[in-house]
Structure formats: C-alpha cells, structure tokens
Amino acid sequence: MPPVPPGFREATFTSGEVPIHYVEGPRSGHDLVLLHGMARDWHSFVSLIPELSARFHLFVIDLRGHGMSGRSPRGYTIPQFSNDVAAFITAHAPHGATIFGHSLGAMVGMQAAGCGKCNVTALIVGDSMISPENLARSPYHSLFSQLIKLIERGGSQQDLTRGIGKIEILLPGIDEALRLEELAGNTPTVLAEWARSAHLADPEALAMSLDGSAFTGWAPQTILPRISCRVQLLQANPQLDALLSDADVQLALKLLPRAEHVKFPLLGHALFLQKPEPVLKEILRFLDHAK
16 A cells, blocks of 8 residues: 555544544644545546645545455445545544545545535536436546456556556447557556556446446435535546546536536546546635635
C-alpha cells in the first residue's frame, strides 16, 4: 500500500457488516469525505489531498471490496455501499459532512445524501451515471469485462499492469479499438497505480456492476429529489468516455432541488486522476460558496 500523506493517519471503521479502511487528515476545517471509483481506492485522490487537506478535515474511504476494506460476497449494491458511508458519517461527522465522489463513489454519495440516514451538507458528483444503462453503452463495460478476467487470472501486480495496458476499447468516433497504453495520459506510472488498486479489488464488485445487480435499489427518481443540500455535477466530455451523459445532466438538474453543472470539454471520465488543476478549481469554488 502507498504511504499515507504527512499529517494523516490510517484507521478502520466497522459499520456492523464489513470493516471500512480509511485515512484521516488534520482538522483543518469542515469535514469532507472522499469516495473513489470502481477498482480504485483512497489513493486515487492523492493529487487533490494536499490542497484539500489545507482547508478541510478529510476522510478518504476505501469502499467495501476495495483497497484495505473488507469484502462481502454479493454485497456490492449502491445501497449497501451507501449504508457503510452513512454509518461512517454518523459516527465521525455527526454535525454533517460534504461528500465528493467520483464515478461509483458519486453514486454512493447521492444515495447517502438522499437516504436520510446521515447529514450530508454538500455533494460533489464526479462524472457518475444517473442512469445505469449508460454503463452498457460506454467503453467501460468492455474495459471492466476485460479487467475482471485479468484480476481472476492472478499473477503479480506487474503482470496486471501489463495486462491493463493491453486492454482494448472503442472510443466514440474511432473505428479501431485502441489499447489503454496507447491513450494519452496512460503513462507506465498511471497504469501501475491502476493495477495496484485493481489488484486489491474484489472482482465480484465489478461483476455486479456489469450484470446490473449492483444497481438494485438505485432509484434516482426517488433519491435525487430528497437531496436537500447543494450539489455540484462535474461532467467529463461525452465525446471522450464520460459516464455522465447530457441526458443524465438534464434529468439530474430537473430532480435535484439545488444543483449546478460544470462540464469539462477537455477531460475524460478520469477527471482529476490525470489533470487535477481544473477540477480542483471548480471544487474549491463550489465548496467556498457551500459553507
């Protein structure tokens, strides 16, 4: 595992079902909970942590089945992830916390903010699906299908790094499949970090997203209108590999009582993972006004 940043500590929280690993920063301000995407872990936020930890009290969580958190057979639905997060916030931030989630983490954040089980004071949705069928239409369905096979094949982290680089996907407007190692930004270091976190992930969590069972209980028409806090929707470019479609943005803006939308025309779904500066700028602007 990568070392925790200076001034942070590692700990484990037990929600009653699975142990949840997290890292906690210094008490620099309001509580801010960071939730990563599929087959990632807390370290995916490392590029944002220095700036955010200077202004906020960070809790960076490994979702169940990821990182150093516990696994739960067939236990990877959005409500189950959300129950862990809601219990964590109730225990560690009883006066309320902001959530910033990316991809899977953002769906979990929306569920937590709308379930009424914890106090979410603001929510940032980082290029996440509102409609789960978007996954089947995206390059990530094929990507995750290939990634599951690589994880289940076993082998070293180095083997997984090489395998991830060879994963082939189709991008909008391009007729030929491209290997991940051919795409801009996917340096050997980036692929190695992806392999490190994927190596720790339970492949069943990916499989449940692919077969749709992860979205059992996910009801945006019910959940989103219940989110009373301010919400920021961060959308990648749909012409690249965004999971938050234009139609989903319009649906979310209709259902959410207090939402704003920011689109990044030059960024793909990874957002801050490869280019943190523009995303960090918008996050800080939103959080400064959300206080």
